[in-house]
Amino acid sequence: MHVGPAAAERDRAGCVALRRGTGCPRRGSRDGAAARGEPVSGESRASGAVEVTTESAVDPASPQHHAVVIIGAGQAGLSASWHLTQQGIEHVLLERGTIAHEWKDGRWDNFTLVTPNWQCRLPGHEYAGDDPDGFMKRDLVYDFVREYAELFGAPVRENVSVDQLTEGAAGGFALSTSAGPMTADNVIVATGGYHKPIIPASAERLPPWITQVHSSEYKNAGALPPGAVLVVGTGQSGAQIAEDLHLEGRKVHLAVGGAPRAPRFYRGRDSLDWLNEMGVYDIPVQLQPGGLAAREKTNHYFTGRDGGRDIDLRQFALEGMRLYGRLKRANGTSLQFAPNLAASLDYADSVAESIKNDIDRYIAREGIEAPTEAPYVPVWHPPFEATELDLAINEVSTIIWSIGYRADYSWIRVGVFDGLGQPTHTRGVTGIPGLYFLGLPWLHTWGSGRFAGIARDAEYVAGAIGGALGGSAAVAGAAAPAGTAPDDAEESTAVRQTVSSPAGA
Numbered sequence: 001m002h003v004g005p006a007a008a009e010r011d012r013a014g015c016v017a018l019r020r021g022t023g024c025p026r027r028g029s030r031d032g033a034a035a036r037g038e039p040v041s042g043e044s045r046a047s048g049a050v051e052v053t054t055e056s057a058v059d060p061a062s063p064q065h066h067a068v069v070i071i072g073a074g075q076a077g078l079s080a081s082w083h084l085t086q087q088g089i090e091h092v093l094l095e096r097g098t099i100a101h102e103w104k105d106g107r108w109d110n111f112t113l114v115t116p117n118w119q120c121r122l123p124g125h126e127y128a129g130d131d132p133d134g135f136m137k138r139d140l141v142y143d144f145v146r147e148y149a150e151l152f153g154a155p156v157r158e159n160v161s162v163d164q165l166t167e168g169a170a171g172g173f174a175l176s177t178s179a180g181p182m183t184a185d186n187v188i189v190a191t192g193g194y195h196k197p198i199i200p201a202s203a204e205r206l207p208p209w210i211t212q213v214h215s216s217e218y219k220n221a222g223a224l225p226p227g228a229v230l231v232v233g234t235g236q237s238g239a240q241i242a243e244d245l246h247l248e249g250r251k252v253h254l255a256v257g258g259a260p261r262a263p264r265f266y267r268g269r270d271s272l273d274w275l276n277e278m279g280v281y282d283i284p285v286q287l288q289p290g291g292l293a294a295r296e297k298t299n300h301y302f303t304g305r306d307g308g309r310d311i312d313l314r315q316f317a318l319e320g321m322r323l324y325g326r327l328k329r330a331n332g333t334s335l336q337f338a339p340n341l342a343a344s345l346d347y348a349d350s351v352a353e354s355i356k357n358d359i360d361r362y363i364a365r366e367g368i369e370a371p372t373e374a375p376y377v378p379v380w381h382p383p384f385e386a387t388e389l390d391l392a393i394n395e396v397s398t399i400i401w402s403i404g405y406r407a408d409y410s411w412i413r414v415g416v417f418d419g420l421g422q423p424t425h426t427r428g429v430t431g432i433p434g435l436y437f438l439g440l441p442w443l444h445t446w447g448s449g450r451f452a453g454i455a456r457d458a459e460y461v462a463g464a465i466g467g468a469l470g471g472s473a474a475v476a477g478a479a480a481p482a483g484t485a486p487d488d489a490e491e492s493t494a495v496r497q498t499v500s501s502p503a504g505a
Helices: 004-014 075-087 101-105 138-151 201-205 236-247 271-277 291-296 313-318 341-366 451-469 488-493
Strands: 050-052 064-071 091-095 155-158 162-167 173-177 180-189 211-214 228-232 252-255 322-324 327-331 334-337 388-390 396-401 435-437 495-497
Touching: 064 075, 075 091, 075 138, 075 451, 101 138, 180 451, 201 327, 228 236, 236 252, 236 313, 252 313, 271 341, 313 322, 313 341, 322 341, 435 451
Parallel strands: 050 155, 064 091, 064 180, 091 155, 180 435, 211 396, 228 252, 228 396, 252 322
Antiparallel strands: 050 495, 162 173, 173 180, 327 334, 334 388
């Protein structure tokens, strides 16, 4: 998805990085036929191929006007496009890479969703496979989203980045893009909330022979140099990457953060099945404990790998993984950690048990018959707090930074942000008429940043746009503003192409 002019800075920051000559991965690239602009598939559905306009097919000298511009062609942007299409509202999606490329480019090889497949229910496109309770692997998620774009012929322009978004002098919005200037009556920012990988300043104080990789760049254990690996952070990505390395037989050191864990299965069902039935996904963020502060919470860790299971860091320790508290500082080969490992493990366990307790109360209240389970008993306790690690002595060759992302909306020059740089909105509708956000974590509910809640959020935002447009300017083929030419050339030169996702929703 698009992240504006700061993308280059993000790539440099994330590349503190692959110092052993591996370089940063090229974002938005695709192999094979698609990279050459050829069809990805030899077949197309009756409803048609995705309409993809390449950057070279657009005349940069002639500003183009659209009723709606959607920035980002992942599942959020495509869901909005589907609803706008149903309303007959003219629009275009601008994608800095290729459709859904982050699902493949930004995930490791053994990645799976952590939410069950039945939650993959985009507007007009739900999971239809034979394993609704399973967890799709990376490439299947990528295909699922691209097939969605194909399903209704989403008007996507690939490889077009938006460098600046401002309010128009005569109303609406002006966009500076790599394909030339554009104007729009409405803009939906569907770029997600994870833009700039966080690499701490201490990374610069590490020896040059240490390979440093952000979690978004990790692919597999074999791509790393020989030696032990330090994973810093235990959110969804960090915990799962540590497990991936552990299962591949690598010696893993893990700096444990403050993320909670969740039970994968409980009392005969996936815990997310229970929570969905309990209505947890439907509770607006304003009604959560702490209100809007819920948007800052770290996701729980568990996994969908091999059919799904808990991630128990204590069990990893029994099997030889070395656990530490939070990383405090680094100086050369010497690293220091906070003495809070035991507290972090206890906290993660307490959250998992609290989820079980909520499910227990629901089962009892509703009179549901379900098997019982004994409370979790910790299988390991740290005998002492290990607060130091020497990278050379312990033959650590690689550090994987998995401490999250920062949002970067610096390319949006519109006054809708709070003091922390986050957009202010209600269900994606900002105080600036015509400007909307979609696909953010906790945009409205817990499901907003996941496949489970995208459809409802997209319907709400598209409905707001439809109501504001009132029908006339909304229909396909909206008139261009005075002084601009109709965009007929764009339609005639469009390339029609058939086409087949901070871990996973």
